[in-house]
Amino acid sequence: MVLASKNADEEERVAELESYGVLDSANDPAFDEVVDLLATMLDMPVALISLVDSDRQWFRARHGFAPTETPLEQSICSHAILGDDILEIEDTLADERTADNPLCCGVLAEMRYYAGAPLITRNGHNIGSLCVLDTRPRKLTPEQRQLLSVMARQVMRQLDLQRALKNKEILREEIDHRVKNSLQTVASTVRLYRSRITNEEAREALDAIGRRVDAIAQLHAELNLTSKMHHVRLDSYLERVAQLLQRNAMTGTKVEIEGASRIEVDSRVAAALGVIANEFSANAAKYAEPETGGEILIQFRLERTGSNRMRLICRDNGRMRGAERETDTLSSASLGARLMEAAATQIGGTLSEGRVDGGFELCADLPIDMRRSESDRVGRISRKRARGAARAAE
Numbered sequence: 001m002v003l004a005s006k007n008a009d010e011e012e013r014v015a016e017l018e019s020y021g022v023l024d025s026a027n028d029p030a031f032d033e034v035v036d037l038l039a040t041m042l043d044m045p046v047a048l049i050s051l052v053d054s055d056r057q058w059f060r061a062r063h064g065f066a067p068t069e070t071p072l073e074q075s076i077c078s079h080a081i082l083g084d085d086i087l088e089i090e091d092t093l094a095d096e097r098t099a100d101n102p103l104c105c106g107v108l109a110e111m112r113y114y115a116g117a118p119l120i121t122r123n124g125h126n127i128g129s130l131c132v133l134d135t136r137p138r139k140l141t142p143e144q145r146q147l148l149s150v151m152a153r154q155v156m157r158q159l160d161l162q163r164a165l166k167n168k169e170i171l172r173e174e175i176d177h178r179v180k181n182s183l184q185t186v187a188s189t190v191r192l193y194r195s196r197i198t199n200e201e202a203r204e205a206l207d208a209i210g211r212r213v214d215a216i217a218q219l220h221a222e223l224n225l226t227s228k229m230h231h232v233r234l235d236s237y238l239e240r241v242a243q244l245l246q247r248n249a250m251t252g253t254k255v256e257i258e259g260a261s262r263i264e265v266d267s268r269v270a271a272a273l274g275v276i277a278n279e280f281s282a283n284a285a286k287y288a289e290p291e292t293g294g295e296i297l298i299q300f301r302l303e304r305t306g307s308n309r310m311r312l313i314c315r316d317n318g319r320m321r322g323a324e325r326e327t328d329t330l331s332s333a334s335l336g337a338r339l340m341e342a343a344a345t346q347i348g349g350t351l352s353e354g355r356v357d358g359g360f361e362l363c364a365d366l367p368i369d370m371r372r373s374e375s376d377r378v379g380r381i382s383r384k385r386a387r388g389a390a391r392a393a394e
Contacts, residue, residue, distance in 0.1 A: 004078035004097075009125065014054045017127040020163045023051065023058055030158055031061035034130070038151055039063045042144055044132040046111065049155055050077040051119075051128035060128075074103055080116035081126035086145055088115040091137035113138050115145075117152035122160065130155050183217045208339055211278040214244055216271065232270050234263045234300055234310075241274050242298060245281045255281065259300035263310060265368050272343040272366065273300070273312055276351075279336040280314040280362050303365070312364040315356065340364075 007013050017023070031049055039047040049060040057075040059068055072078055079097055080087040089095045092104035092112050102108040116131030130152040140148065187210060194206040238257050246255045265273070277298050284296055299313040340362075344351045349366035 004072075004075070004082060007082065007126070010054075012123075013125040013127065016121055016123060016125045017051060017053065020127075020159055021166060022060060022159065022162070023053060025060075028061070031155065032063075034151060034155055035061045035063040038130070038132060038148070041147060042132055042140075044134050046133040048077075048131050048133075049119075049128065050075070050116070050131055052078050052081055052126075057128070065133075070103070074101055074108075076101065076103070076114050077116050077129040077131055080129040080131065081118050084118060084120060084126070086115060086117045086140075086148060087129075088140060088145075089113065090139050094137075110135055112136050115140055115148060117148045119152055119156045119159070121156070180217075183213055187213050187217075204336075207282070208279070208336060211275075211282060214278065216274070231264045231266060234265050234270065234273070235259055237270050238273065238277065238298060238300065241277050245278065245296070253294050253296065255296045255298070257298050263300065263302065263368065265310070266347075269347055269366055269368065272347050272349065273364070275343040276312060276340050276362070276364050277314060279340045283336050284316040284360075302368075308368050310366055310368050312366060314362045314364075315359055317359045 035047040035049060039045070044064075046064040048062055048065055050057045051060055052072070052075060055072050056069050057072065057077050059065070062068070076087075076089070076092075076098055089098055090113065092098040092101065092114055098104045098114065104111050111133040113134035113136060114131060116129035118126040119128045119130060120126055130148065132148070190206050190210045190213065194203055194210070197203060197206075235257070238259070242255045242257045246253075281296050284294065295317045297313075297315045299315070301311055303309045303311055340351060343349075344364055344366065347366060349364055351362065351364050353360070353362045355361075
């Protein structure tokens with residue numbers, strides 16, 4: 001039995017194979033479909049995706065072949081990876097490389113035909129092959145050779161894609177860990193400075209910063225749970241915010257969320273909503289009656305079906321408003337009021353407020369799709385300039 005010689009870059013080749021992280025992994029339908037289809041189209045009893053390791057060949061997908069791997073000395077694919085073109089052995093018993101191979105001479109099987117297209121990485125390393133085998137001698141037609149080569153490239157693209165997604169997930173987890181640590185550090189620093197100062201205005205400012213950091217932390221957590229890195233489900237995000245508000249609220253205060261479950265918003269919109277909900281709740285708590293607590297309700301809904309704008313409504317009950325209160329939220333010069341106004345304005349939204357039966361209400365009218373909102377804004381500016389130019393021409 002003639003063993004295949006090692007590649008000149010064998011260590012680098014094996015290292016790149018290992019970088020795909022697929023050796024000994026579970027079956028993957030994406031690859032199973034390839035070998036099943038190839039076997040049917042070429043009328044072959046066996047089709048394999050073989051990955052050649054340092055001491056074995058392991059099969060990523062198998063059709064018509066039971067073993068999951070074989071020793072390297074039984075690997076015909078170890079010969080196929082020595083070149084960049086298809087290796088075709090029309091009669092394995094007539095080729096010195098395979099004549100006494102147990103897979104060909106009847107010891108383990110009687111594979112009399114082999115054709116394998118190498119799986120070539122972008123760095124030029126041959127890590128395995130897409131191969132077909134038959135129990136009788138034969139020869140591929142030019143069209144069949146082309147098919148085998150094309151399918152091998154598709155297998156390689158799928159392997160590359162899976163590795164890229166895996167690396168992306170690892171990077172995402174690392175970024176998530178660092179962002180969490182950074183936000184925790186900022187929050188701890190804010191609390192530390194607040195505990196050391198007595199100026200009420202400065203304490204209020206640090207409280208507002210702390211609430212903003214908390215809202216960003218909840219947004220980051222929600223973004224990290226979804227594959228849509230720029231959009232979040234509003235119901236689950238605001239539920240996180242509500243849980244945070246509930247933990248920080250005084251005893252007896254109840255925070256509730258109501259709204260449609262399928263509204264997705266841009267992360268910038270979500271951040272603005274978090275700030276508004278946080279500041280409204282903080283302001284409500286400021287004027288709450290300590291003995292009785294109160295209720296805070298946060299609602300969100302589309303303005304109308306098919307609309308790209310939504311409405312956020314923050315409402316408290318009557319017990320949250322002491323008689324000594326002199327001004328409404330937005331008419332005051334407080335830092336919280338300025339933060340809410342800024343949050344709404346930055347994303348093209350508007351705020352309104354007023355007293356309602358049994359309490360106080362703040363409404364935010366906001367865009368859902370930031371790209372569409374920005375496009376609309378640019379369009380309005382362009383139309384305005386065009387009208388101005390037309391008037392000037394007259």
